[in-house]
Amino acid sequence: MGGVCLFILAVVQSSGPLTVNGRRIVIAWPFIWLLLFFIIPFLIVFKISFSEARLAIPPVAPLFEWVSSTKNFVLTLSFNNYLFLFSDALYINTFFYSIKVAAVSTFWCLLLGYPMAYAISRADPVRRNLYLMLIILPFWTSFLLRVYAWVGLLKTDGLINNFLLNLRLIDEPLTLLYTDFAVYVGIVYSYLPFMILPLYSNLEKHDLSLLEAADDLGAHPITAFFKITLPLSISGIVAGSLLVFIPAVGEFVIPSLLGRSDQLMIGTVLTNEFFSNRDWPVASAVAIALLLFLLAPIKIFQYYQDRETEAAL
Amino acid sequence: MRVRGLFRNSVLMLGFVFLYAPIVSMIFFSFNNSRLVTVWDAVNSPTLKWYVVLFKNEAILGAAWLSIKIAALSASGAVVLGTLAGLSLARFGKFRGRALLSVMITAPLVMPEVITGLSMLLLFVALEQLTGWPEGRGILTIIFAHITFSMAYVTVVVQSRLASFDCSLEEVALDLGARPVTVFWRITLPIIFPAVLSGWLLAFTLSWDDVVISQFVSGPGSTTLPMIVYSKVRLGVSPDINALASVMLLIVALCVVLSTYYIKRIEQRRVAEALMVRSEEL
Numbered sequence: 001m002g003g004v005c006l007f008i009l010a011v012v013q014s015s016g017p018l019t020v021n022g023r024r025i026v027i028a029w030p031f032i033w034l035l036l037f038f039i040i041p042f043l044i045v046f047k048i049s050f051s052e053a054r055l056a057i058p059p060v061a062p063l064f065e066w067v068s069s070t071k072n073f074v075l076t077l078s079f080n081n082y083l084f085l086f087s088d089a090l091y092i093n094t095f096f097y098s099i100k101v102a103a104v105s106t107f108w109c110l111l112l113g114y115p116m117a118y119a120i121s122r123a124d125p126v127r128r129n130l131y132l133m134l135i136i137l138p139f140w141t142s143f144l145l146r147v148y149a150w151v152g153l154l155k156t157d158g159l160i161n162n163f164l165l166n167l168r169l170i171d172e173p174l175t176l177l178y179t180d181f182a183v184y185v186g187i188v189y190s191y192l193p194f195m196i197l198p199l200y201s202n203l204e205k206h207d208l209s210l211l212e213a214a215d216d217l218g219a220h221p222i223t224a225f226f227k228i229t230l231p232l233s234i235s236g237i238v239a240g241s242l243l244v245f246i247p248a249v250g251e252f253v254i255p256s257l258l259g260r261s262d263q264l265m266i267g268t269v270l271t272n273e274f275f276s277n278r279d280w281p282v283a284s285a286v287a288i289a290l291l292l293f294l295l296a297p298i299k300i301f302q303y304y305q306d307r308e309t310e311a312a313l
Numbered sequence: 314m315r316v317r318g319l320f321r322n323s324v325l326m327l328g329f330v331f332l333y334a335p336i337v338s339m340i341f342f343s344f345n346n347s348r349l350v351t352v353w354d355a356v357n358s359p360t361l362k363w364y365v366v367l368f369k370n371e372a373i374l375g376a377a378w379l380s381i382k383i384a385a386l387s388a389s390g391a392v393v394l395g396t397l398a399g400l401s402l403a404r405f406g407k408f409r410g411r412a413l414l415s416v417m418i419t420a421p422l423v424m425p426e427v428i429t430g431l432s433m434l435l436l437f438v439a440l441e442q443l444t445g446w447p448e449g450r451g452i453l454t455i456i457f458a459h460i461t462f463s464m465a466y467v468t469v470v471v472q473s474r475l476a477s478f479d480c481s482l483e484e485v486a487l488d489l490g491a492r493p494v495t496v497f498w499r500i501t502l503p504i505i506f507p508a509v510l511s512g513w514l515l516a517f518t519l520s521w522d523d524v525v526i527s528q529f530v531s532g533p534g535s536t537t538l539p540m541i542v543y544s545k546v547r548l549g550v551s552p553d554i555n556a557l558a559s560v561m562l563l564i565v566a567l568c569v570v571l572s573t574y575y576i577k578r579i580e581q582r583r584v585a586e587a588l589m590v591r592s593e594e595l
Contacts, residue, residue, distance in 0.1 A: 302420075
């Protein structure tokens, strides 16, 4: 493999003047790496999603096979995996459930994150850095352990139930863990910094004299917010929401620790197909279907991301 | 005005309570004597017994050491590749393949981990069939997978740092006849060093924290700490995990505070130097 890299490098190097050459080498390393470890893997997943499963190592029938009796190559393309996905209510149901969970969590994330990002961006500069630090700090600690912390809080004999029982607000413990609610809380909690940071970097750049002008002209602060601040922050809202929504659709750890056992999410189904059923083709088909669905959101996210960096340039 | 100040402060208070309450409760109950994590045993607590249990657990300590090694190696690889990519995107203008490179940088940021994990594993299986490498899966395949998904984060950090500096310094050096490589080592790298450092730390945490991708691309004998933690917490809460969380939090908090302080000091020194140069010019 090292040989292949060197070969491609040599090809890249062999043309153009010297400085351009240097640039090409700089570009080539990350480019080749991502081509090999990011793009080609998807092509392999795509290929395997059209294969038949079989009992072997690896448990996949090849697409091209040399048939010695007829002395030629035979291409076996199988759409069965996709037909299987769309004929089985379990998969369609799981798919819609995942989208619903991600959408609801994104909504709550936005509802909590927007006011926080707004408050931070309007705080005085010294405090602003402290607040940002406090937002980012949990992100540096283990994601797994932060989700785990909610198990202790949401359990039937957990902290929240004990607290409410002691206040006599409830007579018997609520079922909080292993519900949709628990998954929403887990996703909002884990992804909140991803919502707040793009929103903050947008809100911080706003020209406050616009709001002053609105105030001078007699607009109510709330009117000014809805007519000026909110429309200006649309790109931050879109970027933050997609940064939460896209990974949340395929979330695996949060639903498996906090979620229902009778309703799986698509990430869990994919993992089960792969590890428990050892059905690599169906797992691949699930991955491709999920990817196709996420293509549009990823594209929109890319657009806004590029626009932000272009604006910075 | 005061009403708005009140609104902002209460929003922030509420948000920070939400962010920190679970973490604080986890630390609190790590000192609890009872095996029932959420019931405070007031007679025998606080106790350090779960910390003793934790530090006697060879499996956890071994996995932690393995995770540190994997995270350090993959962060270093990700920093090299991510810096090169960031440099290309921020400084080289329009080049052939730019659009593809920027897609390959943005997509891993949001790609669901199960998809990345599955596709990396299938790549390694296909590579092994074709070339005999890698022989089975283990530490090396985890490192390769981690480099791939964390280099995108390094790129974004480095790129935005480069974007906030204009390239006149670099251009002057080139005009004066410095070789591009020299310009990189003497000018560009010192300027972006804080971003490179925070990119390394980010890549380190991403690798240190990852359970889903590791689960796909690991083999026998390469069980990382998050994988052990995940299999333990799936069976329910256990107090030694609380102790582990507290230890990790302490280390992370220390590292973040120290590195922030360090990056700030580099910045301040640079500003001071710039001011001195300017006053000498005058």
